[in-house]
Amino acid sequence: MRNLILVGPMGAGKSTIGRLLAKELRLPFKDSDKEIELRTGANIPWIFDQEGEAGFRDREQAMLAELSGYDGLVLATGGGAVMRGENRLTMRAGGRVVYLHASVAQQVGRTARDRNRPLLQTADPAGTLRALFAIRDPLYREIADLVVETDERPPRMVVLDILERLAQLPPR
Template sequence: MPNIILVGPMGAGKSTIGRLLAKELRLPFRDSDKEIEQRTGASIPLIFDVEGEQGFREREHVAINELCQIDGVVLATGGGAVLRADNRQVLCAGGRVIYLCTSVEQQLDRTSRDRNRPLLQAPNPREILTNLMAVRDPLYREMADIVVQTDERPPRLVVVEIIGQLQALAPRESLGRSALS
């Protein structure tokens, strides 16, 4: 089974949908940000404070390289993982890439109370998200095998859509028992 790699902006639902998708497909779930936190013993905001975004991106690159070597996992990536060309190559080679697409409005709603988003700890988060989307959306789309809209949709419905689209791309046998029923 190829890996299923979720990309998209913060607040798109990569972690939530990834966990549900992994459970449905009976695959392990991994989150690159959580891996970095476990390896360093520090939160993402603390890493940003101490090492800056560049230091975090280096750690992210190492984690993504290692996680993409594992077979048969659902992997949620950080929103900025696609900024590095070498990350994009590793992710595309590492499995099926699914872009969880969401609006800036939905991102604001989903992240407004989350203090673990270092890039949003600024006076105008809407402007930041809009600027990030302008740069990152073309990268997400360029590498995606599947694009799924998550705005105002229950995560379980998004999972059903992803499984349906994965089945259209690959032989049914490769998607696990529960995905076929």
């Protein structure tokens, strides 16, 4: 197996489910946003403030290229990673892609108090999430080998669902 790459919106559970999947599969886990923070010594909001979204996306693209080149890794990506075509190609080539689908209502519930999400520091976070979902959902689906619902499901159940469905996929 190459890598298992998790995509989806903020609040879908990519980091939580990724850690559980990695443990189950006995593979290392990486979160592309956390890796960027470790390498830069700065958090994502600070990078956005200093370099703008484009600067952050450049860092994200480089990190995805590096991490997707590994073999045998569970990787949680940032919600906006799919916005660049090159990232989509990198992720598809890097392994199996699992889209963790979450409703906007779930995203709002899970991100409401999180100050570490620069795109949600607006007067209408729910409206922002709806707008992002409309743009990004087709891109997640475009690269996904599996689409897995996370709404109203404990992370452990999502992990078991992913493992069962991965086992049924033909090799590629």
